[in-house]
Amino acid sequence: MTYKIVPKEEMVKQIGVKFGPGEWSTLDQERINTFADCTEDHQFIHVDQEKAAQTPFGGTIAHGFLTLSMLVKMVEGMGIMPENVVMGLNYGFDKVRFLTPVRAGKRVRAHMEILDVQEKEGGRFLVKQGITVEIEGEENPALVAEWLSMIVTG
Numbered sequence: 001m002t003y004k005i006v007p008k009e010e011m012v013k014q015i016g017v018k019f020g021p022g023e024w025s026t027l028d029q030e031r032i033n034t035f036a037d038c039t040e041d042h043q044f045i046h047v048d049q050e051k052a053a054q055t056p057f058g059g060t061i062a063h064g065f066l067t068l069s070m071l072v073k074m075v076e077g078m079g080i081m082p083e084n085v086v087m088g089l090n091y092g093f094d095k096v097r098f099l100t101p102v103r104a105g106k107r108v109r110a111h112m113e114i115l116d117v118q119e120k121e122g123g124r125f126l127v128k129q130g131i132t133v134e135i136e137g138e139e140n141p142a143l144v145a146e147w148l149s150m151i152v153t154g
Contacts, residue, residue, distance in 0.1 A: 014080045029060060032104055067098070088149055116128040
């Protein structure tokens with residue numbers, strides 16, 4: 001996928017535009033273990049396959065924050081950009097909800113909708129993106145989020 005490039009004066013008109021789904025990403029046990037090491041979150045439901053098998057999950061699950069951190073990759077090439085972009089910055093989240101645990105080995109992918117665009121001083125745009133992360137073969141999403149990006153133009 002590639003970003004939709006629009007003239008600056010057309011940015012606000014992009015509210016409601018949907019993108020995706022993106023490419024599938026597998027949250028396998030190796031990735032989960034690496035994330036656990038990086039964040040020092042070694043709770044058994046993430047890293048102890050034998051003990052986690054005894055829970056209602058039936059096995060290990062990915063950290064919610066792992067799924068959240070994968071958003072950058074999952075939305076790669078999705079979204080809108082005004083002409084003459086200098087840089088884009090993470091601005092934060094208005095909402096994040098972890099709805100369904102992602103079992104180790106499952107694949108996830110993102111869907112995006114432009115929820116809001118606000119033009120700021122100095123050629124900047126604050127863009128709110130609604131993100132839903134789908135789990136392959138599951139009815140309910142892994143997470144939903146309202147992700148804010150600040151886009152700076154030249």
